[in-house]
Amino acid sequence: xKVSCSQEDxxxxxxxxxxxxxxxxxxxxxxxxxxxxxxSQLKLAATNLEIAISCWIPATIEKEGTVTIPARLVTDxxxxxPSGRIDMSLSPRSKSVELRCARxxxxxxxxxxxxxxAIPKITDGLNVKIKPGDLRMAINQVVFAAASEExxxxxxxxxxxxxxxxxTLAAADGFRLAVHKVTLAKGVDTRTAIIxxxxxxxxxxxxxxxxxxxxxxxxxxxxxxxLFRMKNVEMVSQLIQGTFPNYSQLIPKSYTTRAILNLxxxxxATKSASIFARDGSGIVRLQxxxxxxxxxxxxxxxxxxxxxxxxxxxxxxEGEEAKIAFNSKYLMxxxxxxxxxxxxxxxxxxxxxxxxxPVTDESYVxxxxxxxxxx
Amino acid sequence: MxxxxxxxxLDAFFVxxxxxxxxxxxxxxxxxxxDPRGRxxxxxxxxxxxxxxxxxxxxxxxAHRLCPHAIFLGGNFxxxxxxxxxxxxxxxxxxxDIEPLGLEEAYLDLTGFESIYGPAKETALRIxxxxxxxxxxxxxxxxxxxxxxxxxxxxxxxxxxLIEVPPGQERAFLAPLxxxxxxxxxxxxxxxxxxxxxxxIGGLSRLPLSFMKQTFGIWGExxxxxxxxxxxxxxxxxxxxxxxxxxxxxxxxxxxxxxFLKAMLHYLSERVGAELxxxxxxxxxxxxxxxxxxxxxxxxxxxxxxxxxxxxAIYDVGCKLLDREIDHRAVLVRLxxxxxxxxxxxxxxxxxxxxxxxLEQLNxxxxxxxxxxxxxxxxxxxxxxxxxxxxxxxxxxLLKTPSLSR
Numbered sequence: 001x002k003v004s005c006s007q008e009d010x011x012x013x014x015x016x017x018x019x020x021x022x023x024x025x026x027x028x029x030x031x032x033x034x035x036x037x038x039x040s041q042l043k044l045a046a047t048n049l050e051i052a053i054s055c056w057i058p059a060t061i062e063k064e065g066t067v068t069i070p071a072r073l074v075t076d077x078x079x080x081x082p083s084g085r086i087d088m089s090l091s092p093r094s095k096s097v098e099l100r101c102a103r104x105x106x107x108x109x110x111x112x113x114x115x116x117x118a119i120p121k122i123t124d125g126l127n128v129k130i131k132p133g134d135l136r137m138a139i140n141q142v143v144f145a146a147a148s149e150e151x152x153x154x155x156x157x158x159x160x161x162x163x164x165x166x167x168t169l170a171a172a173d174g175f176r177l178a179v180h181k182v183t184l185a186k187g188v189d190t191r192t193a194i195i196x197x198x199x200x201x202x203x204x205x206x207x208x209x210x211x212x213x214x215x216x217x218x219x220x221x222x223x224x225x226x227l228f229r230m231k232n233v234e235m236v237s238q239l240i241q242g243t244f245p246n247y248s249q250l251i252p253k254s255y256t257t258r259a260i261l262n263l264x265x266x267x268x269a270t271k272s273a274s275i276f277a278r279d280g281s282g283i284v285r286l287q288x289x290x291x292x293x294x295x296x297x298x299x300x301x302x303x304x305x306x307x308x309x310x311x312x313x314x315x316x317x318e319g320e321e322a323k324i325a326f327n328s329k330y331l332m333x334x335x336x337x338x339x340x341x342x343x344x345x346x347x348x349x350x351x352x353x354x355x356x357x358p359v360t361d362e363s364y365v366x367x368x369x370x371x372x373x374x375x
Numbered sequence: 376m377x378x379x380x381x382x383x384x385l386d387a388f389f390v391x392x393x394x395x396x397x398x399x400x401x402x403x404x405x406x407x408x409x410d411p412r413g414r415x416x417x418x419x420x421x422x423x424x425x426x427x428x429x430x431x432x433x434x435x436x437x438a439h440r441l442c443p444h445a446i447f448l449g450g451n452f453x454x455x456x457x458x459x460x461x462x463x464x465x466x467x468x469x470x471x472d473i474e475p476l477g478l479e480e481a482y483l484d485l486t487g488f489e490s491i492y493g494p495a496k497e498t499a500l501r502i503x504x505x506x507x508x509x510x511x512x513x514x515x516x517x518x519x520x521x522x523x524x525x526x527x528x529x530x531x532x533x534x535x536x537l538i539e540v541p542p543g544q545e546r547a548f549l550a551p552l553x554x555x556x557x558x559x560x561x562x563x564x565x566x567x568x569x570x571x572x573x574x575x576i577g578g579l580s581r582l583p584l585s586f587m588k589q590t591f592g593i594w595g596e597x598x599x600x601x602x603x604x605x606x607x608x609x610x611x612x613x614x615x616x617x618x619x620x621x622x623x624x625x626x627x628x629x630x631x632x633x634x635f636l637k638a639m640l641h642y643l644s645e646r647v648g649a650e651l652x653x654x655x656x657x658x659x660x661x662x663x664x665x666x667x668x669x670x671x672x673x674x675x676x677x678x679x680x681x682x683x684x685x686x687x688a689i690y691d692v693g694c695k696l697l698d699r700e701i702d703h704r705a706v707l708v709r710l711x712x713x714x715x716x717x718x719x720x721x722x723x724x725x726x727x728x729x730x731x732x733x734l735e736q737l738n739x740x741x742x743x744x745x746x747x748x749x750x751x752x753x754x755x756x757x758x759x760x761x762x763x764x765x766x767x768x769x770x771x772x773l774l775k776t777p778s779l780s781r
Contacts, residue, residue: 174725174726174728281682353726369724372721373720
């Protein structure tokens with residue numbers, strides 16, 4: 001192999017695929033990045049066996065070939081170089097890669113590319129397109145509700161259901177449930193549901209931040225892998241097998257109290273209270289008080305032997321006076337990802353789920369389980 | 376201005392309470408702690424029994440050998456707890472600055488009250504009289520400018536005495552006393568000091584500070600100050616609710632019977648759970664305690680991901696820890712205990728565990744029934760094996776180590 005490319009392109013490409021490099025590798029070769037000539041481009045690829053990211057950068061190919069070299073080492077070295085042309089060549093005998101840039105030169109020992117795990121190719125199966133902005137928002141508003149611990153593996157994923165022109169993403173860790181509906185740029189004929197690891201979607205949001213074209217999503221026919229194709233970048237993720245809970249029945253159909261309030265005021269009062277809630281179990285108490293159509297919510301927290309805090313937010317309250325306590329983190333998580341001015345909080349009893357939804361936006365709903373406390 | 380701190384200690388408290396209820400016990404050697412053939416320790420001995428060398432903490436068997444004609448009582452925590460509440464209530468009428476130490480002792484800060492009540496000594500005498508009139512129990516009092524000197528003074532005045540140490544006389548008062556009269560010296564410390572030829576508190580006060588730190592660690596510095604009669608610590612009630620709740624019991628016979636151990640663990644878990652719920656709190660950490668026949672004592676803890684307050688949650692963890700320990704070391708068990716700590720308020724509800732709410736209500740219903748009719752009024756099958764071993768009274772199991780198993 002003998003190629004040349006720009007330091008900027010290579011640095012950027014390595015940063016993209018670097019997210020998929022294994023950190024605690026069972027297979028040492030997954031610590032490496034695969035560099036291969038492909039047509040007139042250079043393909044960079046890395047995988048931790050759960051996700052694989054490939055990226056193509058412009059290059060001048062003199063002689064075709066493939067190498068795998070330690071990702072961390074080559075990334076750090078390339079980042080340290082001045083911008084300009086990098087020449088890369090492989091010495092077939094030693095399997096060592098020579099990199100030259102200006103007056104810098106390095107030799108990096110590689111491993112046999114034949115041992116590098118195959119990056120799955122997904123061509124058949126369900127295929128849809130989603131606008132990158134819509135997809136990013138949908139993921140942001142849902143993914144944090146997925147479970148971080150592995151006791152129920154399906155809950156560490158995000159349920160994605162494709163039906164007609166609509167994709168519904170849902171995640172739940174038992175303490176909260178987030179559901180977001182997004183319109184597809186290209187829909188499906190048959191209803192299909194998969195569970196995508198939350199970790200994979202977190203990586204995907206990083207990748208699509210610079211995308212303008214719709215993201216193409218392909219699920220293989222066994223529904224075991226999903227491919228996200230973007231401009232010059234592809235990500236393949238394993239899917240989680242199992243049955244996702246039937247979450248629609250967990251969304252309360254009715255409420256006895258509904259308060260509409262300003263999102264940023266609600267978030268600020270919750271943050272203030274959370275400072276005092278830190279020492280306990282993160283409990284913030286909400287008292288919803290109606291008054292002639294108008295009303296307010298009092299948000300308070302107290303820490304044994306330390307102090308307490310009370311904040312009030314004006315609200316349009318419909319229904320009865322209500323008391324409910326939440327973990328401040330769960331409230332801040334959801335309020336932090338909403339982007340509308342007004343939100344509605346709907347409650348029934350202090351031990352039944354609370355619902356938070358942006359006003360005038362039917363596409364999102366969030367259910368938070370309260371904390372059982374002494375009032 | 377010198378502080379006026381009062382230390383008050385009820386004399387032979389558990390025994391005195393029993394003697395009030397059964398005057399026939401008065402003037403006799405009486406021991407509260409349980410059956411002398413059993414395995415517990417002396418929780419409290421009357422002064423008549425102490426004359427035979429009986430002490431708190433002594434194994435009952437030894438107590439029986441020293442004083443075979445003593446009357447051994449099982450004891451009843453509820454009686455002592457009631458008497459203690461009345462005792463503390465009397466103290467509360469004299470000053471809000473009370474620091475209770477267990478059931479039968481307390482520090483009071485009377486500084487500045489002289490102008491209202493007269494000299495501290497007169498107040499102390501009035502308090503003693505009120506306790507005698509209302510509880511029928513005598514108390515011993517020490518008055519001094521610091522907590523440690525007041526405590527030494529009350530100990531010296533026992534029974535039914537009063538010693539006041541005038542300001543400035545603290546060191547002179549302590550100096551001739553045996554070193555074991557100083558709180559915190561302990562049997563081991565006393566032995567170590569005796570080896571060095573230190574017999575009195577005065578002798579202890581003459582040891583250089585650096586040497587004290589070397590020998591006793593951080594505590595050495597405190598002991599050094601205390602031996603000089605210096606103690607600036609304030610009288611203050613432990614703030615906030617307790618940090619942990621635990622229940623344990625010593626068996627009449629060491630056992631490795633898993634079913635029996637688990638039945639006892641279930642019982643203790645229910646007692647801990649009831650107290651936890653009565654305080655309206657939840658636990659994040661559950662600890663199993665085992666003492667083996669060779670007196671090796673171990674504790675094993677497990678931290679919960681989510682706080683809990685149900686008997687089930689406490690028992691399940693305890694049971695898992697117990698199984699693991701027995702699998703690991705199959706040695707006869709002498710004592711078993713379970714405790715909860717890292718207590719927090721509030722429990723996160725889970726949408727996938729709708730049954731948790733039902734379990735919660737079940738526990739509350741059982742608590743209400745037991746508050747009224749006693750523990751044995753409603754029992755799970757798990758604790759039934761205890762009926763074959765322990766007698767019941769007033770709806771409660773009578774364990775062998777009653778003072779420890781409230």
